[in-house]
Amino acid sequence: MALVGSYVGLSKLLVAVLPVFLLAWLRFGIAAVAMLHWVKRTPAEAPLSRHDRWLLFWESFLGNFLFSICMLYGVLLSSAVAAGVAMAGIPAAVALLSWLFLRERITPRVWLAIACAASGIAMLALAKSQGDATSAVSPLGFALLMGAVLCEACYVVIGKRLTGNVSPRRISALINLWGLALVTPLGLWQALSFDFTAVRPATWALLVFYALAASMVTVWLWMKGLQQVPAPRAGVFSVMLPVSAAAIGVVVLGEPFTALHGVAFAMALAGVLLATWPSTRPSAQPSIGA
Numbered sequence: 001m002a003l004v005g006s007y008v009g010l011s012k013l014l015v016a017v018l019p020v021f022l023l024a025w026l027r028f029g030i031a032a033v034a035m036l037h038w039v040k041r042t043p044a045e046a047p048l049s050r051h052d053r054w055l056l057f058w059e060s061f062l063g064n065f066l067f068s069i070c071m072l073y074g075v076l077l078s079s080a081v082a083a084g085v086a087m088a089g090i091p092a093a094v095a096l097l098s099w100l101f102l103r104e105r106i107t108p109r110v111w112l113a114i115a116c117a118a119s120g121i122a123m124l125a126l127a128k129s130q131g132d133a134t135s136a137v138s139p140l141g142f143a144l145l146m147g148a149v150l151c152e153a154c155y156v157v158i159g160k161r162l163t164g165n166v167s168p169r170r171i172s173a174l175i176n177l178w179g180l181a182l183v184t185p186l187g188l189w190q191a192l193s194f195d196f197t198a199v200r201p202a203t204w205a206l207l208v209f210y211a212l213a214a215s216m217v218t219v220w221l222w223m224k225g226l227q228q229v230p231a232p233r234a235g236v237f238s239v240m241l242p243v244s245a246a247a248i249g250v251v252v253l254g255e256p257f258t259a260l261h262g263v264a265f266a267m268a269l270a271g272v273l274l275a276t277w278p279s280t281r282p283s284a285q286p287s288i289g290a
Helices: 002-015 020-034 050-077 080-087 090-101 108-129 139-162 168-191 201-226 231-252 259-276
Strands: none
Touching: 002 020, 002 050, 002 080, 002 201, 002 231, 020 050, 020 168, 020 201, 050 080, 050 139, 050 168, 080 139, 080 231, 080 259, 090 108, 090 139, 090 259, 108 259, 168 201, 231 259
């Protein structure tokens, strides 16, 4: 989760050099080469059904393609700190979508978490009126970050249906290939007029880190961790995503951190902890946030 937050924050450096569609195309392309050996079905896996294929498409379209576009343009039009606060709304968005589409029960604690996350995001919208231009959040940038949150929540909810039939590594490889196919026309369009010789070696290195971290490394770390940590408790570690993104924005990118940003950040983190902290009392019927 800290790694996810770091590349969300550092993407601010990439979008300053590379056009968004070209950046997304290069990201999916690099990851596709690295994960090529994950595409093949293992003997223990059943062949993909028609339903699984459609789920893989929507998983990639919403969670890879649209999330990348919304997140990259959102960061470009706002800041890494703003992205960190917005991303803290993901657990609450997952809870709402699971309630709507998976009919999972939401506990009162998670309703409170949703209220905290919404309050933090509302304060982030007000923060655009404070500070200098580097801390401003444009209405479009704010809307795109909210779109990224909803796309990531859809990614999680659809993934719940997929993991029962397809291995996590193969899911990652297949949805990355779908993402590459979806963004290729737009990526090629921007590549034709882009001067690749103007990109510094450090930017290429950061791009490789972004591609591998976003599509490959974080999946492996998360799945290995789940072998030792129960899933409800593992969800608590999602708090590291907004913390890491905001820290990168302040420490590495030199973005200002106003008092209103601080209050918004505190409310958003409270929502994350309320939504994901495991209950001390076991329940026969697990519910969201329990």
